Amino acid sequence: KVGEAKGEILEFTTSDAVIWEEPGGLSALLGEDLFRFTTLSFAGPMNGDDLRLLRQMMGRNADGSATNGQLSHVDLTDADIVSGGESYDNAHYSKDNVVGQGLFAGCDRLEEVVLPNSATVIEKDAFLNCSSLTRLDLPLYTEEVTPSDGCTRLTEISIPAINTRYQNIDGVLFNADASEIVWFP
Numbered sequence: 606k607v608g609e610a611k612g613e614i615l616e617f618t619t620s621d622a623v624i625w626e627e628p629g630g631l632s633a634l635l636g637e638d639l640f641r642f643t644t645l646s647f648a649g650p651m652n653g654d655d656l657r658l659l660r661q662m663m664g665r666n667a668d669g670s671a672t673n674g675q676l677s678h679v680d681l682t683d684a685d686i687v688s689g690g691e692s693y694d695n696a697h698y699s700k701d702n703v704v705g706q707g708l709f710a711g712c713d714r715l716e717e718v719v720l721p722n723s724a725t726v727i728e729k730d731a732f733l734n735c736s737s738l739t740r741l742d743l744p745l746y747t748e749e750v751t752p753s754d755g756c757t758r759l760t761e762i763s764i765p766a767i768n769t770r771y772q773n774i775d776g777v778l779f780n781a782d783a784s785e786i787v788w789f790p
Contacts, residue, residue: 628652628687631659640673648683651721653690653699656708660693663712667695677716677737684721704731713737720744732756741790743778747771750778752788759790 625634628650639662651659657667664674685702692698694707703726709715710733719742720727726749732738734755743750743764750771761776770781778788 622646622648625649629654629690631655635662640675643675644678645676646680646682650685650687651681651699652687653693655690656686656693656699657691660709660712663709664714665711667691667693669694669711675714677714679715679717680719681721682719685723686721702726703728706730707733709733709735711735716740718742722746725749727751730754735759743768743771750787756790762788762790 623631623634623645625631626649629652630649631651632654642662660667661672662674662676664672666672686699686704688699688701690699694710697705697707699705702723704720704724706728708731709718710730713734713736715735716737717740718738722744724744725746727743727747729751730753732753735753736755736757738756739758740761740763741759743762745765745768747764747768748770762773762778764771764773764778766772771787772779772781772783774783776790777786779785780787
């Protein structure tokens with residue numbers, strides 16, 4: 606086809622983006638640099654092992670204890686949450702296209718997160734006690750959102766205007782016809 610190019614898949618890491626192809630591969634890419642990032646974009650499939658590592662980068666181990674992680678601005682737009690791997694918090698396992706319960710729980714350094722485009726469900730307390738979170742960008746195809754407790758600094762929840770189930774008005778998340786508040790930051 607015109608414009609089609611074929612070649613080997615390239616993996617690379619820059620100062621603000623990490624790209625990989627296989628679930629569970631994030632650890633091998635980051636190596637010793639795990640705790641030096643404050644802002645990072647991710648692209649690739651993320652299973653429970655990758656999500657556990659992401660939590661560590663944001664300052665929390667799977668058991669909830671603190672790490673040296675400094676990651677506060679996370680863009681997961683081009684990442685995909687997939688099933689598989691170990692539990693991300695010693696209690697919950699990753700599911701396809703689901704921002705699971707407790708996924709970011711206790712990550713009190715997290716200030717801003719853009720969720721994966723492919724995510725359709727945000728479970729209850731996925732952001733439990735993310736006390737520094739100020740902005741949350743929900744994906745276009747979000748079908749189900751359950752709020753999280755303890756997001757005391759959250760000022761804005763954003764969702765694309767063409768989402769058919771939800772809308773945001775002045776940073777507040779409403780159902781599609783704006784008859785019910787779903788999550789008031």
